[in-house]
Amino acid sequence: MAHDDHDPRASSRPEAGAPATPAAASTLSEEHSLLLREVTTRAETLLRETDEGRWPDQQLTALVDYLHLEVLQQVVDEERLVFLSHRGAEGLAGLRLAHRELRAAIDVLAQALASTDTLTREQVGDCTRNLITQLADHLTAEEQVLATGDFQTPPTTTFGARPHEWYALTAGPVIDLDRLPGEAGFEAVLDRMLRLTPEEQVELRSGSDPDPIWQRISAADPGGYGCEILQQGEGHWRVQISRRPAP
Numbered sequence: 001m002a003h004d005d006h007d008p009r010a011s012s013r014p015e016a017g018a019p020a021t022p023a024a025a026s027t028l029s030e031e032h033s034l035l036l037r038e039v040t041t042r043a044e045t046l047l048r049e050t051d052e053g054r055w056p057d058q059q060l061t062a063l064v065d066y067l068h069l070e071v072l073q074q075v076v077d078e079e080r081l082v083f084l085s086h087r088g089a090e091g092l093a094g095l096r097l098a099h100r101e102l103r104a105a106i107d108v109l110a111q112a113l114a115s116t117d118t119l120t121r122e123q124v125g126d127c128t129r130n131l132i133t134q135l136a137d138h139l140t141a142e143e144q145v146l147a148t149g150d151f152q153t154p155p156t157t158t159f160g161a162r163p164h165e166w167y168a169l170t171a172g173p174v175i176d177l178d179r180l181p182g183e184a185g186f187e188a189v190l191d192r193m194l195r196l197t198p199e200e201q202v203e204l205r206s207g208s209d210p211d212p213i214w215q216r217i218s219a220a221d222p223g224g225y226g227c228e229i230l231q232q233g234e235g236h237w238r239v240q241i242s243r244r245p246a247p
Contacts, residue, residue: 022179024163028081028146028153032139034164035071039135042066043128050125060113060124067106070164071135075099077156078142095145098138105131162188177206177213186213193217193225193241201242207235217241 025031042063049056079099082092108127112119119127146153157163162184169179170192180188189204190213196202204210209232217225223244230238 022165024157024165025155028155029143031155031164032143035074036136036139038066039071040132043132046128047125050121055116055121056124060109064110064113066167070167072103072106074156075102077161080159081156082146095142098141102134102138105134174203174205177204177210189213190216194220196243198243198245201240203230204239204241206237208237210237210239
């Protein structure tokens with residue numbers, strides 16, 4: 001890939017006809033609805049496996065990854081939101097207690113993923129169902145803490161948090177860089193690259209040279225990644241990034 005002097009955080013120009021970047025939630029309620037929907041979808045997939053007598057290895061991985069990367073990040077962002085909204089020490093203390101309980105429930109599933117000896121298949125199913133109920137109740141209570149009359153509480157993105165809509169844009173085997181604009185988009189892609197498992201690969205597509213992404217990946221882990229240019233030039237770049245196995 002050619003080297004250039006442009007800012008690696010600058011957004012790429014979308015090519016004509018490319019899908020638009022999904023709009024971020026405009027209220028905290030919409031943000032919560034997205035989180036609960038995404039967690040529920042993954043939980044239902046997991047429960048189909050457990051109900052049919054199979055250990056849900058891939059499904060549990062998908063659920064725990066989303067819980068860690070999106071739900072727990074929301075926990076951090078919302079504590080900041082409560083602080084900035086001047087709800088006082090009492091509101092923040094109650095929120096933190098609920099967040100500790102939510103973290104504990106997520107940790108149980110994470111431990112089951114790390115070792116199949118911690119929970120039975122049936123227990124994983126029960127814990128997953130309980131987590132969905134707990135999360136739904138918590139999100140509702142959280143909105144009530146932050147509510148002010150008829151005023152719609154803004155989402156955490158108002159204070160600089162990454163849109164949860166971007167998770168789907170970076171989680172798959174192909175990432176369209178033009179749909180992840182600006183510095184936040186650049187960092188979202190970089191985070192995804194750094195989470196690649198050994199021998200996993202992702203194709204980056206862009207209307208401009210994605211060399212800045214590659215330079216940051218290489219600097220973060222020299223020699224840890226491979227790069228193959230599949231297509232280049234004339235507004236169409238396709239680059240395959242792979243994580244090399246540990247020596």
